[in-house]
Amino acid sequence: MNAVAADFGPAPSLWKRRHLLDLESLSAPELLCVLDTAARFKQATNGCRSKLPVLTGKTTCNLFFENSTRTRTSFSLAARRLGADTVEFAASSSSLSKGETFIDTAKNIQAMNVDALVIRHVSPGTPHILSNNLQCSVINAGDGAHEHPTQGLLDIMTIREHRGSLEGLTVALVGDIAHSRTARSNIWGLKRLGAHVIVCGPATLVSRAWESFGVEVAYSLDEILPRCDVLNLLRVQFERQTTRPFPSVREYALLYAMNRERMARAKPNILIMAPGPINRGVEITPDVADGPQSVILDQVTNGLAVRMAVLWLVTSQGE
Amino acid sequence: MNAVAADFGPAPSLWKRRHLLDLESLSAPELLCVLDTAARFKQATNGCRSKLPVLTGKTTCNLFFENSTRTRTSFSLAARRLGADTVEFAASSSSLSKGETFIDTAKNIQAMNVDALVIRHVSPGTPHILSNNLQCSVINAGDGAHEHPTQGLLDIMTIREHRGSLEGLTVALVGDIAHSRTARSNIWGLKRLGAHVIVCGPATLVSRAWESFGVEVAYSLDEILPRCDVLNLLRVQFERQTTRPFPSVREYALLYAMNRERMARAKPNILIMAPGPINRGVEITPDVADGPQSVILDQVTNGLAVRMAVLWLVTSQGE
Amino acid sequence: MNAVAADFGPAPSLWKRRHLLDLESLSAPELLCVLDTAARFKQATNGCRSKLPVLTGKTTCNLFFENSTRTRTSFSLAARRLGADTVEFAASSSSLSKGETFIDTAKNIQAMNVDALVIRHVSPGTPHILSNNLQCSVINAGDGAHEHPTQGLLDIMTIREHRGSLEGLTVALVGDIAHSRTARSNIWGLKRLGAHVIVCGPATLVSRAWESFGVEVAYSLDEILPRCDVLNLLRVQFERQTTRPFPSVREYALLYAMNRERMARAKPNILIMAPGPINRGVEITPDVADGPQSVILDQVTNGLAVRMAVLWLVTSQGE
Numbered sequence: 027m028n029a030v031a032a033d034f035g036p037a038p039s040l041w042k043r044r045h046l047l048d049l050e051s052l053s054a055p056e057l058l059c060v061l062d063t064a065a066r067f068k069q070a071t072n073g074c075r076s077k078l079p080v081l082t083g084k085t086t087c088n089l090f091f092e093n094s095t096r097t098r099t100s101f102s103l104a105a106r107r108l109g110a111d112t113v114e115f116a117a118s119s120s121s122l123s124k125g126e127t128f129i130d131t132a133k134n135i136q137a138m139n140v141d142a143l144v145i146r147h148v149s150p151g152t153p154h155i156l157s158n159n160l161q162c163s164v165i166n167a168g169d170g171a172h173e174h175p176t177q178g179l180l181d182i183m184t185i186r187e188h189r190g191s192l193e194g195l196t197v198a199l200v201g202d203i204a205h206s207r208t209a210r211s212n213i214w215g216l217k218r219l220g221a222h223v224i225v226c227g228p229a230t231l232v233s234r235a236w237e238s239f240g241v242e243v244a245y246s247l248d249e250i251l252p253r254c255d256v257l258n259l260l261r262v263q264f265e266r267q268t269t270r271p272f273p274s275v276r277e278y279a280l281l282y283a284m285n286r287e288r289m290a291r292a293k294p295n296i297l298i299m300a301p302g303p304i305n306r307g308v309e310i311t312p313d314v315a316d317g318p319q320s321v322i323l324d325q326v327t328n329g330l331a332v333r334m335a336v337l338w339l340v341t342s343q344g345e
Numbered sequence: 346m347n348a349v350a351a352d353f354g355p356a357p358s359l360w361k362r363r364h365l366l367d368l369e370s371l372s373a374p375e376l377l378c379v380l381d382t383a384a385r386f387k388q389a390t391n392g393c394r395s396k397l398p399v400l401t402g403k404t405t406c407n408l409f410f411e412n413s414t415r416t417r418t419s420f421s422l423a424a425r426r427l428g429a430d431t432v433e434f435a436a437s438s439s440s441l442s443k444g445e446t447f448i449d450t451a452k453n454i455q456a457m458n459v460d461a462l463v464i465r466h467v468s469p470g471t472p473h474i475l476s477n478n479l480q481c482s483v484i485n486a487g488d489g490a491h492e493h494p495t496q497g498l499l500d501i502m503t504i505r506e507h508r509g510s511l512e513g514l515t516v517a518l519v520g521d522i523a524h525s526r527t528a529r530s531n532i533w534g535l536k537r538l539g540a541h542v543i544v545c546g547p548a549t550l551v552s553r554a555w556e557s558f559g560v561e562v563a564y565s566l567d568e569i570l571p572r573c574d575v576l577n578l579l580r581v582q583f584e585r586q587t588t589r590p591f592p593s594v595r596e597y598a599l600l601y602a603m604n605r606e607r608m609a610r611a612k613p614n615i616l617i618m619a620p621g622p623i624n625r626g627v628e629i630t631p632d633v634a635d636g637p638q639s640v641i642l643d644q645v646t647n648g649l650a651v652r653m654a655v656l657w658l659v660t661s662q663g664e
Numbered sequence: 665m666n667a668v669a670a671d672f673g674p675a676p677s678l679w680k681r682r683h684l685l686d687l688e689s690l691s692a693p694e695l696l697c698v699l700d701t702a703a704r705f706k707q708a709t710n711g712c713r714s715k716l717p718v719l720t721g722k723t724t725c726n727l728f729f730e731n732s733t734r735t736r737t738s739f740s741l742a743a744r745r746l747g748a749d750t751v752e753f754a755a756s757s758s759s760l761s762k763g764e765t766f767i768d769t770a771k772n773i774q775a776m777n778v779d780a781l782v783i784r785h786v787s788p789g790t791p792h793i794l795s796n797n798l799q800c801s802v803i804n805a806g807d808g809a810h811e812h813p814t815q816g817l818l819d820i821m822t823i824r825e826h827r828g829s830l831e832g833l834t835v836a837l838v839g840d841i842a843h844s845r846t847a848r849s850n851i852w853g854l855k856r857l858g859a860h861v862i863v864c865g866p867a868t869l870v871s872r873a874w875e876s877f878g879v880e881v882a883y884s885l886d887e888i889l890p891r892c893d894v895l896n897l898l899r900v901q902f903e904r905q906t907t908r909p910f911p912s913v914r915e916y917a918l919l920y921a922m923n924r925e926r927m928a929r930a931k932p933n934i935l936i937m938a939p940g941p942i943n944r945g946v947e948i949t950p951d952v953a954d955g956p957q958s959v960i961l962d963q964v965t966n967g968l969a970v971r972m973a974v975l976w977l978v979t980s981q982g983e
Contacts, residue, residue, distance in 0.1 A: 392777065393776075393777050394721075394777045395721040396720075396721045414753060414754070415772055418751050418753065418773075418776065419776060421751060422723065422749070422751060422776055425749045426749075621764070621768070621772060622763065622764030622768065622769070622772075623764065623768060624763045624764075625765060625768070627763075642771060642772070642774075642775040643775075645772050645775035645776060646775050646776065646777065648776075649776055649777070
């Protein structure tokens with residue numbers, strides 16, 4: 027460990043996990059440990075701008091079976107800002123097309139002495155399966171509609187940065203809840219830290235059954251709007267839908283888009299978030315996306331800090 | 346800034362631009378500033394062979410919307426030889442296919458604290474639009490048929506390296522002028538530094554209107570050949586042409602290919618250049634491409650030096 | 665050369681080659697030199713886990729004209745663990761599609777001051793052609809069905825690691841010999857170091873003509889099994905076969921798959937190897953692939969060490 031890393035100190039002893047598979051299983055102290063570490067990284071690296079080589083000599087691998095640019099790039103940059111090497115393992119050109127099993131591919135990557143495997147896969151549970159078969163760290167970068175824990179963490183970090191605490195805040199997740207792994211990770215993390223969560227959208231995309239997770243279910247954005255401290259506007263994932271869950275984009279925007287008129291009826295200090303990429307004019311109008319309450323680009327910057335924190339924490343176990 | 350960078354000294358105070366969008370707007374002192382800096386980098390890094398980490402901790406991003414290997418690789422290597430990290434943002438797998446606007450994609454990249462965005466796009470003016478919307482540096486790596494400023498700079502650097510100065514030289518650009526951003530960048534830079542420029546090719550690819558830019562227009566290579574100090578043989582871009590601008594490749598080669606017979610009628614110290622990739626037997630014959638007057642591979646090496654210089658100059662502003 | 669590199673010492677003076685094109689032309693001392701160097705790298709880097717920056721400031725380029733993930737990733741990681749930069753030159757997006765010749769592409773890469781070019785190509789002899797036209801080092805990462813020398817070396821390194829020496833061992837290569845460059849590289853290297861080599865498979869994939877290379881030809885795995893110290897189970901390359909060389913996969917597995925029943929009739933200390941990616945249930949059953957005699961994942965780790973050794977040896981010539 028070099029001089030800079032020594033200055034940053036050892037990884038917090040509270041954190042014991044070798045993998046980050048979901049937020050559902052994390053305790054409040056564990057969540058706060060990641061958030062505090064991310065905040066320290068952000069400060070120590072001048073807003074994620076400079077390097078802090080605490081992972082020099084380590085290697086991370088991005089194994090993405092779904093298209094991704096921003097999450098993959100964010101993980102790569104986070105790894106490199108910590109001094110690690112990263113390799114990309116593109117699914118299309120990989121040996122899987124030659125009949126190799128998924129676990130064999132992962133074991134081969136591990137045999138090249140990779141320290142952390144960042145995986146995105148269309149099948150829920152894939153990261154769990156890998157974590158049971160590998161010695162290296164496994165980080166879930168999205169598994170189907172199950173979870174996307176670093177997205178949940180960066181959303182929560184952004185709220186906490188602006189409000190100090192999650193305790194007692196009302197956070198609404200608006201839109202395509204049914205297909206959203208981001209919604210699930212947000213729900214588990216937000217509730218564990220004391221926020222009240224509302225899921226809101228058309229009935230075809232938001233089931234009453236979500237009440238069993240301890241969240242409020244709403245179908246009218248206008249009704250819940252005055253109570254909300256944070257709106258997280260999920261994107262309408264046209265590319266994931268096989269049926270048409272609402273009559274038209276115009277109808278969706280009429281009922282659920284955050285626009286100037288709705289802003290006038292919201293709390294003045296409401297935070298407007300979106301996991302992106304945003305569809306301007308669908309879930310959000312340009313004046314709101316670029317307005318003073320929007321923290322959408324803060325989320326991107328905090329994504330780097332959160333991923334630095336997670337990479338450091340999980341690879342510091344068992345050393 | 347580390348010891349090696351300190352030895353190289355601060356960026357020249359003459360340079361004030363945060364972006365490199367074109368050569369048209371550069372003054373002669375600015376052009377010479379880039380060329381001098383590139384020459385210093387080439388010397389200090391033993392012909393671009395070794396590293397000079399003046400950009401340690403900085404990050405560049407290649408955002409290429411057109412296929413490119415050599416320009417992209419050249420920018421990546423230049424960045425890494427200066428100690429920067431680079432990320433590739435492939436257009437095909439990016440969020441643009443999910444409905445995100447072009448500027449939102451770029452702002453997201455910037456939010457990951459990228460210091461310089463190197464952009465290639467089929468639409469002229471794209472880098473200008475980005476530069477008006479971003480705080481990070483924007484470098485044009487080719488925008489449609491408009492400009493390709495680092496290609497112009499590396500061509501000019503190569504001539505200057507062999508002749509000391511551009512003043513009074515006659516430089517002919519031969520071939521597909523109509524589709525060539527390289528031609529436009531060469532014209533602006535060469536003229537600003539005192540060269541006489543001729544554009545030469547079939548009338549379908551070279552318009553009389555070019556005279557309004559202060560260049561000589563010629564249709565016969567054989568007529569202008571004895572006067573030329575430099576020939577820059579642009580490639581016939583078969584992949585860009587939607588109509589057939591000349592009867593046959595054989596006819597084109599007969600009139601415009603640089604071959605042994607034409608070399609015999611040229612100045613003995615003529616410089617033969619080509620931006621590549623070359624079509625052997627079309628715009629140039631193998632004996633000329635590999636002959637003693639060819640500086641084609643010097644251009645590639647100088648491309649690295651020019652890109653190091655540009656990356657350093659634009660990212661050193663406002664620190 | 666920095667302090668760490670100095671500790672590792674200079675490259676062995678016995679090695680004089682600037683390229684690694686095949687194993688056929690290597691002498692036994694040369695083979696042992698690579699293997700010893702690889703073993704030293706493996707030890708010095710804690711099983712290829714940490715870095716040993718003996719190639720800082722150097723650049724390697726992967727020029728792959730056939731799909732590959734594991735070989736390409738292995739070469740990239742090897743280069744980076746030695747402190748070198750690596751660039752990927754994807755064939756599909758390269759200038760070859762613009763009509764550039766193969767050698768011009770390679771010369772352009774070299775002009776960017778690349779120190780080692782790692783090439784995979786469907787045509788046998790391609791690396792030889794490049795080595796005759798370039799000043800930089802050329803490393804063959806597989807040329808058609810000719811050779812794949814680093815695969816041969818990593819296989820041999822793995823056997824030597826477990827048995828101390830190759831002298832007098834009986835090694836059977838089983839399966840698709842006709843299409844296998846791995847088989848050819850293994851044969852040359854194994855025989856040179858004193859092993860007895862058997863090639864075994866269906867008559868459609870194993871010709872009697874192989875006897876002229878000094879190897880034993882067998883068609884029944886069961887007959888040779890009791891004599892074997894090592895089995896290297898080549899994969900059935902369904903993707904390379906244009907005709908069907910055996911009646912069914914089930915028939916192939918019945919005759920040539922290594923399974924529990926055959927293990928019972930093999931020497932107790934037999935080594936089970938496979939170049940991967942493996943087809944579970946075709947050439948090997950899961951219990952054997954994951955069993956105590958399998959060294960398949962050791963091969964992957966040793967691949968890193970071998971590639972570090974080769975990159976260092978070939979780029980250390982003529983300094």
